[in-house]
Amino acid sequence: MGLKDQSTEAKILNAAKEVFMKFGLYGARMQDIADLAGINKALLHYYFRNKEKLFNAVFESALEKYFQQVTVMGDTSMSVEERLFKYVDNVFDFFEEYPQMTMFIIKEVSINPELFKQKVSKLKENKPFVVPMLQQAIDNKEIAEMDPIVFIVNLHSMCAYPFLGAPLFRGMMKNNGYDWDQVKKEKIKDAVKEFISFKLNRKDV
Amino acid sequence: MGLKDQSTEAKILNAAKEVFMKFGLYGARMQDIADLAGINKALLHYYFRNKEKLFNAVFESALEKYFQQVTVMGDTSMSVEERLFKYVDNVFDFFEEYPQMTMFIIKEVSINPELFKQKVSKLKENKPFVVPMLQQAIDNKEIAEMDPIVFIVNLHSMCAYPFLGAPLFRGMMKNNGYDWDQVKKEKIKDAVKEFISFKLNRKDV
DNA sequence: GTCTATACGCAGATAGAC
DNA sequence: GTCTATCTGCGTATAGAC
Incomplete structure (x- = not known):
């Protein structure tokens, strides 16, 4: 869809998304948003x-998209491991499309924690919360013993940080002949899935 | 050291650190820095x-501290696993003290990638770069086969993201009766070390 | 070195023509 | 609905007294 085909409101929202993502609430300039949308500031x-x-x-559309990733975890037609794999695929696709979104949300929530409390409660109600699901699978002996919260945080860290920290990684690796975006795409996702399999199937606990 | 004992310059730097950390270059207000330092804007x-x-x-002092964490990796009196454990301890202590610093650096570098190129090159020269060290340990069969870059990124993700995303995690877990900062302190670090041991000592590769 | 007072520019917001 | 022109306030920066 070209910019010409969008309604003015959509053009504004898209431009605003890009500028707010990059500069945050305080850093963003209305003029820049208007320029990018190809319209006047007024x-x-x-x-x-x-x-x-x-x-x-x-912000609301960002948060909505962000939490939508988790819905796959409610699909009981797949095993827990399959669901987690699918979740990782979703999250990677999502970050590929919106690499700045996590940063954006974290940054704004850290400046104004009320934002989160206000918006997130109702969003979360309709989503399957992952921790209880894992706990149940553990109780059923479907997967190995573990602390589900710690696991989810580890998992989410390994998915999100490669995108969050991409500016750093790019800078560090370029000097050493590596292309970060290539590494990320080809190898990190597999490593995350390897981690999942390790945690779910280990026998020594 | 109380604020009274600091030189004016130190007071300014400390106040500036706090305000820039929270709001970034654009969002920070000189007035807020002056107020926090207890001096006049002029x-x-x-x-x-x-x-x-x-x-x-x-920014420079932040970057310096940030890269200082890695020096322990050059201490050849310890095994690779011990060095990695120590590194994780360092990084956690560091983030405990400066929870906003990674976010701050990433944010500013993402807005202005030149910042990184300008400052980081000379800093990195004096530090032992981790990837070659791991590669050597792999070649010596001291640790298991792996992609050292992927490993380091996974490791760093698991350490940094729990602090970076703390505003989100706090919000999410408070509603469910968990205290994020407690979980982070007591369990995440152990999980990271478990991951290190898994990757270094596995026999199935 | 530290302050008060002030200049100056920029960004958000509004008025009003078309 | 969209534009140009303008107002207003705020934040950086400077001038100048002490």
Whole structure:
């Protein structure tokens, strides 16, 4: 879909997403958003009244997308390991498309923790929460004994950080002849899945 | 050391660190830095000329501390596994003290990649680079076969992300009766070390 | 070295024509 | 709905007294 085909509101939202993602609420400039959307600054206010309201629209859609990744965990037609693999695939695709989103959300929530409390509660209600699901699989002896919270955090770390820290990794590896985005794409995902298999199938606990 | 004992310059730097960490270059306000330092706004300019120069002073000290964590890897009196364990301890202590620093560095480098190229090259020269060290240990059969880059990224992810994403994790877990900072402190570090042992000592490769 | 007062520019927001 | 022109306030930076 080219920019010409979008409604003005959609153009604004897309431009705002990009600029807020990069610079955050305080750093973003309304002028930059208008320029990127190919419209005038005044139109931003016509559609969204003020900067804060525009930001909120972007933030809510970001959070919605972010939590949508987890829905696959509720699909009981697959084994727990298959669901986790699929989840990892989803998360990688998601980060490929929105590499700045996690950073963006973390940054804004860290500046204003209320944001999270306000928005996330209702979103989470409809999603299958992962920890109880894992706990049940452990109780059923379907997977190995583990602390499900620690596992989920480890897993999420290994998925998210390669994208979050990409600016650093790129800088560090370029000097040494590696291409970070290549490594990330080809090898990190497999390593995460290897970690999942290790944790789910180990016999020594 | 109480604030009263610090030189004005040190007070400014400490205040600037805190404010820049939280709000970034664009979001930080000189007035807030002055207030936190307990001095007048004009003094900031007297000592550091302008906002950008003050920011650079903070950024450089942050980057220096950040890369200092890796020096332990050069201590050949310990085994590779011991060095990695020690490294993890260091990194956790470091993040406990400066939870915002990684975020801060990533954010600023992502906005301005030149920052990294300019500063990091000379810092890195004096530090033992981890990947070649691991490669050598692999060649010597001291540790199991693996891709050292992928391993280091996984490791670093598991250490950094629990601090980076703390605002999110806190929000998510508070609703469910868990205290994130407790979990992080007591269990995540052990899980990282377990991962190290798994990767270094596995026989099936 | 440290302060108060002030200049200056930029970014968010509004008024009003079309 | 979209634009140009303009207002207003805030934040950086400077001038100048002490």
